[in-house]
Amino acid sequence: MEASPNQVGQPTPEGMHQDGVDWVLVLMVGRRNIASGMTSIHGLDRQLIGSFTLEQPMDAALVNDHRVFHGVTPVQPLDPGEPAYRDVLVVTYRQE
Numbered sequence: 001m002e003a004s005p006n007q008v009g010q011p012t013p014e015g016m017h018q019d020g021v022d023w024v025l026v027l028m029v030g031r032r033n034i035a036s037g038m039t040s041i042h043g044l045d046r047q048l049i050g051s052f053t054l055e056q057p058m059d060a061a062l063v064n065d066h067r068v069f070h071g072v073t074p075v076q077p078l079d080p081g082e083p084a085y086r087d088v089l090v091v092t093y094r095q096e
Contacts, residue, residue: 016040016042016071017070017071018065018066019065020065021065021092021094022064022065022093022095023063023092023093024061024063024065024090024091024092024093025060025061025091025092026054026061026088026089027059027060028056028057028059028060028087029088030087031085031087032082032084032085033082033083033084033085034076034077034078034085035075036053036073036076037054037072037075037086038072038073039052039053039061039072040070040071041070042068042070044068044069049068054088
């Protein structure tokens, strides 16, 4: 996800969501020059359980997709003259 001075980086089109799988792994690859990008975890009643920010490469979140919703806040550049991005690898698992 990239952000520019004129446009925030939107992490997911649906906001808080479930992916319809058993497990979701979100692994931080890198982030540069961004504010926010906070991950939130919500119960099935959509009430906030907690939130955190994946900041360093290899920071990860493993989410039980049957038990919670998850989402990420939009990101904005800290310095509008520099590239700004949040790069994550998302792996989903579904047992068949």
